[in-house]
Amino acid sequence: MSALATSGTVAAGGYNFAYLDEQTKRMIRRAILKAIAIPGYQVPFASREMPMPYGWGTGGVQVTAAILGASDRLKVIDQGADDTTNAVSIRKFFEKTSGVETTTRTANATIIQTRHRIPEAALTGDQVLVYQVPIPEPLRFLEPRETETRVMHALEDYGLMHVKLYEDIATHGHIATTYAYPVKVEDRYVMDPSPTPKFDNPKMNDCAALQLFGAGREKRIYALPPHTKVVSLDFDDHPFEPTKFDHACALCAATHTYLDEVITDDAGGRMFVCSDTDHCEERRAEGHRGALLGEAPAAIAGAAE
Amino acid sequence: MALARAFADPVHGAQQTFRAVMNALARPGTLQPVDGLIEAPAPLSPVAAAIAVALADYETPLWLDDPLAAAPDVAAWLAFHTGSRIIAAPSQAAFALVADPAALPDLAGFALGSDIYPDRSTTLILQVADFAANTATSRLRLEGPGIKGHATLAVAGLPADIVERLAANHALFPRGVDLLLAGPSSVAALPRTTRVTLVET
Numbered sequence: 001m002s003a004l005a006t007s008g009t010v011a012a013g014g015y016n017f018a019y020l021d022e023q024t025k026r027m028i029r030r031a032i033l034k035a036i037a038i039p040g041y042q043v044p045f046a047s048r049e050m051p052m053p054y055g056w057g058t059g060g061v062q063v064t065a066a067i068l069g070a071s072d073r074l075k076v077i078d079q080g081a082d083d084t085t086n087a088v089s090i091r092k093f094f095e096k097t098s099g100v101e102t103t104t105r106t107a108n109a110t111i112i113q114t115r116h117r118i119p120e121a122a123l124t125g126d127q128v129l130v131y132q133v134p135i136p137e138p139l140r141f142l143e144p145r146e147t148e149t150r151v152m153h154a155l156e157d158y159g160l161m162h163v164k165l166y167e168d169i170a171t172h173g174h175i176a177t178t179y180a181y182p183v184k185v186e187d188r189y190v191m192d193p194s195p196t197p198k199f200d201n202p203k204m205n206d207c208a209a210l211q212l213f214g215a216g217r218e219k220r221i222y223a224l225p226p227h228t229k230v231v232s233l234d235f236d237d238h239p240f241e242p243t244k245f246d247h248a249c250a251l252c253a254a255t256h257t258y259l260d261e262v263i264t265d266d267a268g269g270r271m272f273v274c275s276d277t278d279h280c281e282e283r284r285a286e287g288h289r290g291a292l293l294g295e296a297p298a299a300i301a302g303a304a305e
Numbered sequence: 306m307a308l309a310r311a312f313a314d315p316v317h318g319a320q321q322t323f324r325a326v327m328n329a330l331a332r333p334g335t336l337q338p339v340d341g342l343i344e345a346p347a348p349l350s351p352v353a354a355a356i357a358v359a360l361a362d363y364e365t366p367l368w369l370d371d372p373l374a375a376a377p378d379v380a381a382w383l384a385f386h387t388g389s390r391i392i393a394a395p396s397q398a399a400f401a402l403v404a405d406p407a408a409l410p411d412l413a414g415f416a417l418g419s420d421i422y423p424d425r426s427t428t429l430i431l432q433v434a435d436f437a438a439n440t441a442t443s444r445l446r447l448e449g450p451g452i453k454g455h456a457t458l459a460v461a462g463l464p465a466d467i468v469e470r471l472a473a474n475h476a477l478f479p480r481g482v483d484l485l486l487a488g489p490s491s492v493a494a495l496p497r498t499t500r501v502t503l504v505e506t
Contacts, residue, residue: 017317025320026319026360026362027362027364029323029327029360030399031424033428034426034483035424036327036330037424037496037497038423038478039450041423041479043424044422044424067320069317069320069321070317150421186498188478188479206453224450225330225331225451226451226453227450
């Protein structure tokens with residue numbers, strides 16, 4: 001312990017830098033490297049128990065802990081927001097165990113850990129986006145046996161997935177999958193983009209940032225290198241369409257962002273606001289004003305006004 | 306014999322070296338600086354040694370090429386700092402360290418992974434002389450994931466038929482090996498996804 005303490009790597013509470021022990025980090029790092037070398041392929045890894053329950057982002061936390069360095073600036077979002085429980089607790093976890101600087105500004109971050117959204121602002125080549133993934137296997141609800149889905153990926157046997165999308169069309173008249181919408185990576189592996197809204201799928205294609213996916217309970221890591229071809233599955237006569245909104249953001253008037261519906265009273269009142277809180281705040285700081293900004297409570301409108 | 310030290314700061318040295326390797330693999334053809342090391346015993350180069358110490362441990366069998374295997378100090382140093390077993394069969398190796406890449410053995414002799422588990426493949430760490438354009442023996446044009454459009458990489462010290470070998474490796478995708486090129490002060494990577502051709506001069 002004393003030898004480590006002199007090198008400044010022991011964080012609060014006596015934990016190693018970024019909580020995980022060094023052998024665990026090496027194991028995760030090796031999995032990340034193979035994931036980058038085989039885009040869209042799910043690399044098994046020896047996921048550890050973390051001091052938070054499965055389903056709270058243990059896969060993303062382990063990936064972040066393995067790549068994090070002392071000079072990184074970390075941003076954590078949950079459904080686009082920096083200030084919800086999951087994001088706040090993971091951010092505090094890394095503040096406590098690594099001492100790295102944290103930020104809510106997308107442009108300032110070098111690592112962004114996310115639960116189910118991709119920031120609205122375009123990411124850069126200096127950034128890494130880490131996804132928390134609950135079910136990494138896109139074929140899991142079609143074929144429950146891991147031994148079979150492994151073979152299906154090996155044989156590039158993705159007919160079942162197209163049948164599932166076709167059944168959507170037969171039942172609903174259109175592809176009704178709106179989140180965890182399957183993608184094909186570099187014309188090879190079908191991949192689950194994690195339960196991001198399909199609105200975000202186009203941002204994965206040719207993204208300048210490295211994208212890493214960690215599934216803690218399911219013990220899988222996969223990756224998209226920068227500028228990788230990512231195509232949402234569809235049919236010639238039913239092409240993929242990202243979600244569109246009929247509303248503008250009630251706070252910043254944006255019409256190009258993913259919106260959350262917020263119920264404002266018990267008489268049917270509601271408003272639509274950006275899911276990406278940082279992007280919305282920046283737009284308001286630039287002077288964009290939504291229809292309800294004046295009357296929105298400070299807790300929603302934030303400190304930007 | 307006193308063993309040479311590895312990272313002055315084991316935690317952050319390993320993290321910085323890993324990030325350099327990660328960025329190199331994510332952006333094939335770019336040079337990612339590696340420092341913070343290392344008094345490695347010759348003929349093991351400091352950068353190759355840093356990568357080995359950052360990534361190898363008791364879970365990862367190591368294979369050494371002839372010049373490295375002939376130096377007992379190298380095996381002793383790697384055994385102490387990584388805990389890896391040194392093995393004779395390249396097809397069982399998680400990492401292969403190659404000090405003389407001009408004499409690189411057939412890539413198909415290393416672990417290539419299976420169609421079901423293509424990740425169970427060897428990562429080769431090749432010590433190359435440098436990446437300078439004026440001394441390069443191979444001028445490579447790279448395309449594939451991680452590269453916008455195309456990239457170029459000039460390397461000194463690779464075998465003359467490296468392009469054909471890499472094409473055969475790429476054709477195995479998703480199986481295949483991944484190459485890390487350890488220069489004097491930086492690392493570059495050629496993962497199995499990269500399509501490599503010679504630059505026309």
